[in-house]
Amino acid sequence: MSEVKSIAVLTSGGDSQGMNAAVRAVVRSAIYYGLDVYAVQRGYYGLIHDDIRKMDLRSVGDIIQRGGTILQTARCKEMMTLEGQKTAADNLRKRDIDGLVVIGGDGSYQGADKLAQLGIKTMGLPGTIDNDISYTDYTIGFDTAVGIVVDAINKLRDTMSSHERASIVEVMGRHCGDIALHAGLASGAESILIPEVPFNVEDVADRMKENFVNGKRHSIVVVAEGVGSGEEIAKSITSRVNIDARLTVLGHIQRGxxxxxxxxxxxxxxxxxxxxxxxxxDSGKGCGVINGQLVATDIHKVITTKKEFNMDMYELALRLSQ
Incomplete structure (x- = not known):
């Protein structure tokens, strides 16, 4: 028999589409197996300040299709301190909560790792649009975010073609260029600028100029925010070629x-x-899917391992962008 009789779930850090579906799965699966289940409001802030409530089947009704998170989320500096971590663990223990499921990105995983070190049974779920968590092929929210970017580029391509302009599209991804890469490949972008691969604006401008000389009526450049300001890149391109380059920053629309x-x-x-x-x-693990198989990897290993970049896909995008 399992020693786990009750668990809690929280969402932390930046929200991502699918977090509600994950919360729903945790709650309903726990109830199916006869466990009591609790929800923590506002992430680690709510855990430290004891904002915890009991959940039932109806608590997660009609949420699988909703973006954002019904549990709300917040960044919590207190969780970075040992005192805050101990308070969080004590609040779980005083309610006789045996385990915690944390849904979030790298910072959220770090908090889960700290709680595991304090004896709390923890599991991490990769909830971030950036797809920057290692030991999983995809993170919750990534597919939706890419679809939003592709849809936006499709619309921009229509108007850019009408006016024979270039469009610089800045997308999220400070340290990981997966959104830019996948959306750029799927939308036929001429150039994709990402943190993992060095680039030269001169080369980007030359390629754009050559494309227009060869009869193209528009050009799409997808820029991950981690490579620098999209506005500066647009200005730099315009200064090098006689082409009107317009910037679109998609921003937080990618999260919704x-x-x-x-x-x-x-x-x-x-x-x-x-x-x-x-x-x-099991405890202290990050859950993921690799080659279609569910896996649980030591959470400390997850947060200390940089996700491998798909260079094959990047080179494919280059070959097809002529």
């Missing part, structure tokens, strides 16, 4: 909206998997 079926399914699989792992006695 209804999650795709892929994100809902991924979130549902991982939420249920996390509960089953806790029941089996």
């Amino acid at each position: 909206g209804t999650p795709t079926h892929k994100d809902r399914i991924l979130a549902s699989q991982l939420g249920d998997f996390a509960v089953r792992q806790l029941i089996a006695g």
Whole structure:
């Protein structure tokens, strides 16, 4: 018999589409296995300030299709201190909560790792649009975010073609260029600028000029925010070629909206998997999917390993962008 009788779930850091589907899966799976389940409001801030409530099946009704997170989320500096971490652990213990499922990105995983070191049974679910968590092929929210970017580029391409302009599209991704890479490849962008691959604005401008000389009526450049200001890149290109380069910064629109079926399914699989792992006695793990298989990896290993960049996909985008 499992020693886990009750668990809690929280969402932390930046929100991502599919977080609600993950919360729903954790709650309903826990109840299916006879556990009491609690929700922590506002992430680690709510955990430290004891904002915890009991959940039932109806608590997560009609949320699988909703973006954002019904539990709300917040960044919490207190969780970076040992005192804050101990308070968080004590609040779980005083309610006899045996395990915690944390849905979020790298910072959220770091908090889960600290709680695991204090004896709290923890499981991490990769909830971030950036797809920058290692030991999982995809993170919850990534597929939806890419779809939003592709849809925006499709619309921009229509108007750029009408006016024979270039469009510089700045997307999220400070340290990981996956959104830019996947959206750029899927939308036929002429250039994709990402943190993982050095670039020269002169080369980007030359390629754009050559494309227009060869009869193209528009040009799309996708820029991950981690490579620098999209505005400065647009100005730099315009100064080098006689082409009007217009900037579009998509910003937080990439975090919103209804999650795709892929994100809902991924979130549902991982939420249920996390509960089953806790029941089996596992702890201190980050849950993910690799080659279609559910995996649980030591969470400290996850947060100390940089995700491998898909250079093959980047080179494919280069070959097809002529």
